[in-house]
Amino acid sequence: MIFAQISVGKMENYSYLFADPVSHEGLLIDPAFDHDKILAMIRDGGINLTHIVLTHHHFDHINATAQIKSHTGAEVICHRETAPLLHGGASYDRLIDDGFSFKIGSSIRAICLHTPGHAPGSLCIVVNDMYLVTADTLFIGDCGRADLPGSDPAALFASLQRLKSLPDHLIVCPGHNYGPVPTRSLGEEKRSNRTLLAANLEEFYKLP
Ligand SMILES: [Fe+2]
Structure with a gap:
């Protein structure tokens, strides 16, 4: 599997590119800011981008969607609660619910988990039982903000509990x-990330 963590923009965002090494069909998660950089990686890798997933509606995760879509024709996927909040020219082709699963080429299976809290339609994506794209739900050593419009701290805590049930090797x-x-195993996050170590909602709320 081809994997790239792409640094984009001035807010230290990451876009993620996955591709099948044989068919070169590809998946892009959260196209933002530097569409020329992302398109160059797609072109230089000979990748036929077939899918784009938007993890949530925030501007810094979607603002290159229109450009990437227009150059590649990839299908844009988001959770149905993200759809009414999209802006800045981003549009979607398919609305999904928790558990939506799809293949990229013959070697990549992606499973979308609905993990609300940071945003109503937040998704985490498991790719080939190897990578867990957590977007703004879980950072290395912390979790995403739950004080934004549409955020729900209790839902975020519940989503983090769900992530804790996933395998350590992700x-x-x-x-x-x-x-x-930039990345770390989920097992290490379970052992050291203060937001995953909070035993209950009360402890979670007390985190600074
Ligand atoms: Fe966000």
Whole structure:
């Protein structure tokens, strides 16, 4: 599997590119800011981008969707609660619910988990039982904000509990480079991330 964590914009955002090494069909998660950089990686890799997933509606995760879509024709996928909040020219082709699963080429299986809290339609995506793209739900060493319009702290806590039930070997791929390292195993996050160590909602609310 081809995998790239792409640094974009000035807010330390990450876009993620996955591709099948044989068919070169590809998946892009959260196209933002530097569409020329992303398109160059797609072109240089000979990738036929077939799918784009938007993890949530915030501007810094979707603002290159229209450009990437117009150059590649990829199908844009988001959770149905994200759809009414899209803006800035981003549009969708398919609305999904929790558990939506799809294939990229013959070697990549992506499963979308609805993990609300940071935003109503927040998704985390498991790619091939290897990567866990967490966007703004879980960062390395922290979690996403739950004080924005549409955020729900109790829902975020519940979503983090769900992520804790996933296998330790998954590599957490956050939506921003806010931690000491760009990626880390979910097992390490379970052991050290204060937001995953909170035992209950009361402890979670007390975190600074
Ligand atoms: Fe966000």
